[in-house]
Structures are given as C-alpha cells and as structure tokens.
Amino acid sequence: MPPSIPLSYATCSLGTPSTPLEKKLSLLSSADFTGIELAFPDLLSYASTLHNREIAPTDYESLTSTARSIRTIAEKQNLTILMLQPFSNFEGWPRGSPERDDAFARARGWVDIMDAAGIEILQVGSSDTPLDKLSHSGGDGDGLRKDIVDDLRELCDILAARNHKMRVAYENWCWSSHAKTWKEVWEIVDAVDRPNIGLCLDTFQSAGGEWADPSTQSGLIGNVERGSNGEKELSRRFEASMDELAANIPKEKVYLLQVSDAYKPKDGPLSGEVVDGTATRGRWSHDFRPMPYDGGYLPIEAVGAAVLKTGFRGWFSMEIFDGGEDGKGNEVDLGEFAGRARDSMGNFIENCLKQV
Template sequence: MDVYKPAIFSISLGRAVVHSLDLKIDQAAAKGFRGIELAYEDLEFAAKTSFKTDEPSLAELSATTANIRARCDKLGLEVITLQPFLGYDGLLDRDAHALMIEKIHVWFQLAKILGTDMILVPANFLPADQVTGDMELIAADLRELADLGLREDPPVRFAYENLCWSTHVSTWEAAWAVVQLVDRPNFGLCLDTFNIAGRVWADPAAPDGRTPDADMVLKKSLERLVRDVDVRKVFFVQVVDAERMDSPLVEGHPFHVAGQPPRMNWSRNARTFMYEEDRGAYLPVEKIAEAIFDGLRYRGWVSMELFSRTLFEKGPHVVEDHARRGFESWKKLQAKFHLDKQ
C-alpha cells in the first residue's frame, strides 16, 4: 500500500466476548476508521449467537462471515486481517501440528469471504515443554503455512508477530530472523509498538516498570530495525501503549495469574492507546513510531490495537468510548508524523 490508513482491533479477550461484533463494527465506522482487524473468536461467537449452538459448523461460520462482510462493505470498512492464528509454530506434538494445518484451511475460506488476503500469526507462547526453540523447525512450520497460502486464489499473506512474552520469539529481531529463514514472498512482519517496548524497555514486574539500561537497549534495537529490516516485509503496524503498574506485577497483584508470564497478564489487562498519559501510558511509543514511519518509511495499515480490563465493562457506551479514544489517538499520531501528507 502507498498510503497510511487507520484501523482498529475488533477486541475479544479469552472466551469472554462481552460486546457484539456488529456494535464494534458500527462504532469503528462511525468514529472514522477505515478498516478493522477481525478476531476469529468474534466470528465464532457471532455464529454461536446467531445459530444458537455451542459448536458452529463451517456452513454456519461461513454464513455469519458473509453477513459481517456485507456489514463492513455497507459501512466502508475493509477487513485488513483475520487473526490471531494462535499456538502454531514449533509445536513438539506433531499430531497437534497436523490439526493446525487442518484448521488453517477453514481460515482460508473465511478470509476469502471477508475479502482479506492476510492472516496474523503471533509467535507461540505455549510453555517451553510444548514448543521447540529450534529456529529451523519454527521456520519450517511457518514455511509450510506460507506455501499453503501461496496455493490459494488469491494468495494469502501471513504477518508474523513477536509477542513480548512469546516462549522463544519475543523480540522483533527474532521474528525478523524467522521471516528471513521462511523466505517466502507472502510471509512478513507485524510490528507492534507494545511488543517491541514491552520486551526490551518495559518490565511490569520491576518496581520502576523498566528493564535495566532500558533507553540504551531500545535505542540500539531501533537502530538495528531501521538498518536491517526490509520495509516491504512489514505487512502492517499496530500502535499501542500500556499502563505503568502502581506495584510490581508479581504474586499478589490483581492481574497476576499463576503460571502465566507477567507481560502477558499486563498486556491483557492494562494496554492504553497512544498519548493516553492520563490513563497511565508510559511506553516510549513515539520513539518506536519514529523508527517505523520516518526511519523505515513504512506506508500501509496502522492499527490502533487495544486489550484492556475496561472492555469487560458492559453497555454500548463502552465500545463507543474505546472507538472514540482510538481515533483520537490516531489523529494525534497522524499529526505528529505527518501521515496525512505522505
């Protein structure tokens, strides 16, 4: 793409889908967004609701997806990606891997109905006894996925995203190394400001919310980003901030969940939009955005992604308020980096 376009994430957390997908789509369009990231879980929940079933069939999923596509078309929204294809790469259980390959063919059908050519694949965050750290095997798994996508008509692209709590691929550097190993034209990166900062700069379990030498480590990482990454392999960008914790996110903290990484629990409960310092936002998102927009000269979709405990609140005003906040954040980002003039 040769222009910047704002998108918003169609949010669902775990199995708790609180707000209807129709409402989210309507508010995204009403507030000025031009696209959405669509969560498979939202589609599944909509199908369950519509057909009053706990296990929607492929036909029921497809019918629901067609209705969602029609709604987006009517409102002038583009579905930029279907996501997240979780728990795929590097599985030690190869029978589980085979089941995921079966699953991706369903996703291909749904993506085609939605009119998107892209599926987001987060780096695996299953426990270390379930996933390999062998980058060659991780790349082989993802190459298999990419090759299947290339056989589709139209071909399907995959955006690979490091999560700051992923088991083995938790930095953009590791994700970029995997992209290079996969070496397929339809396999690239999703760069996420939260996941970049959340690994090398921030630590919700630390008293000051930061890693040692945070500023210098981030500076060097961003210099490498601008120097090493081929911007043509950046398929889209997610811009988001997060709250600094009042106390370290360790056992006893309200967000702590035994057996889960602090960064994952932080991510699920306490993200904010960019420029929301009044809500506790503290990550150096502008520095990362500068590297992406001015350094790499990225053009394309920019998603104002959010996970937060605030989305569990009930009432239509919750979705409206988050959509408004997201677009206000986008307008500030747009003005700061002159994204409307490039």
C-alpha cells in the same frame, strides 16, 4: 495526518465479544476508521447469534458462512477486513504429534474463513508454548528454529495455494517462548523466504518487551530507577534497537503496525510467576494496554517513528486492552471511546512523523 496512512481497529479492542459485532463496525466506521482486524472471539460470538446455537471453534462450515455475512456488513460500513487474528501456538510442534496435526487443521479452517470474508492477512503470534513441549529435532535450538521456519513455509504455501493475495503477518509476542523481539521474528521471516510472509509490528510488544517490565517496582527492565543512569542506558539500548529496525526491515515486509501503550500497574508489580499458563507480560498485555496518550508510560513513539523510517506508509491499527490502571476494567461509552481512539491515533502518527 497524511491520508496515505490507512487506519484500522481490532474488533477485540471495543467492548467485549458479547457486544454485537454490527454495533462495533458501525461505531468504528462512524469514527472514521477504514479497516478492522477481525478477532476470532468476535467471529465466534457473531456465529452463535447468527445460527442461534453455540458454535464450536472448529465448526468451520458455520464459521465460513458467518464470515460471508460479516463481509457484507463490513462492505456496507465501507470497512476493509484487514486481518484475521490471533492465530497462536502454531509453529514448532514435534513432527508427527497430534498438536502439530491440530495446528495445521486450524490453519486450513482459518484459511476457509479468510477466503469467505475476503481477508488477505493472517496474523500469527510467535508461540508461547513452553520450549520443553516444542520440537527438538537436531537436539538443539537450531533444530527448533529450522522446524519453525519449515512450519511457516508450509503455512505460506497453504495460503498461496488458496489465493495469491493471502499473506502471513508474523508478530513477536514479548512473552513468547522462542521469539520475543522484532529482531527474532524478522530473522525467522527472512529465513522463511516466501513472498507472502511479513511482519506485524506492535508498539506494545517492542517497547514493552525491550524497555519495560511490569514485574519490577520501577516498571523498567532491571528495576532501574526512573531518571537514573540505568534508565538512560536502557533507553539508549532501546533507541539503538529501533535504529536497527529502521535500517534493516524492508518496508514491503511490514504489513501493519499495531498501536497501544501500557499502564504501570497501579496496585504494584505483577507477579513474575506463570499464572494459569500465562506469563507476566502476557497478563499485562491482556488487561493493561490503553490507547496512546491515555495514561501509559512506554516509549511507543520511538517504535512508530522507526517503522515510518523504513518507508512504510501502510496500515496503523489500534489494538488496545484497557482494563484501567488496576486491570479490572471499566464501563465506557463505546462510541465516544472509538472517537477518542481515532483522535489518539491521529496524534500518534503526527508525532511519529515529526521524528522521521
């Protein structure tokens, strides 16, 4: 594997928030990862331990002091804290609404945390807030898109005012209410037109959104049968989408690629209903995402190869949520698991490079 491709790992993908953060970082360093995505639940958990009391998500003074401690731990383990994640349901709230005020208050608090921890990238997931709760300025979808673009511009400017190296990595969540695909988030990023916004691309979000569907019996969009002409056409369309990504995304606008696969749920299709406010693919994302070559079925190498074809050779980051094929979780040896993840990532990159 080319040494020019640095490897990261999301802290939320090893153990649980109750797993000591020092242990997570030590194991990831021992497994030869060189960067981490710092997950906000892990920051909260470590802050509560450090301050010996429950820390609220808005207690930015305590979280900022905790971030300084995490920076020291990471430096001792020779780990770059690549990104703070996941910043969600930020963009598109109605102007003057308390939700929009809260979104920007959160943004400023998270920027304080980033500054203290030496983090340059803020991951923003495309909002899954229902459309009927978002802005409708102009009375149409164009009005909402304009407000989303304006919100992200303002966020970019907040980051740039603090530190010119700080950037926004915008990610398509395949259950988003307004931007489910890489193309939709790229159109938004292109319209924002700021030097400090780019893409967080993700093998699961693209393949899981454009090719697979956990609510169907076959696990594929349209419930087309495996091996059928329908699957061949579905795969052809997905391959065309990846060709378009490779041809149109400038390599400097890719900030990282998150890597995971997905299980076809063993107990049958997931309900197509929204459950506890979470759409089907959101529930699938939370519990059914193994590392590559560990039982998943998505065409993830097509995504990795497309990203490499842009010329990108930056961070590949493992973000997995492996609850097993039944989604109920299983006990693992975390050190062994981290080592397998490192080997899996190496194999994934090697296989993707063969297709470039």
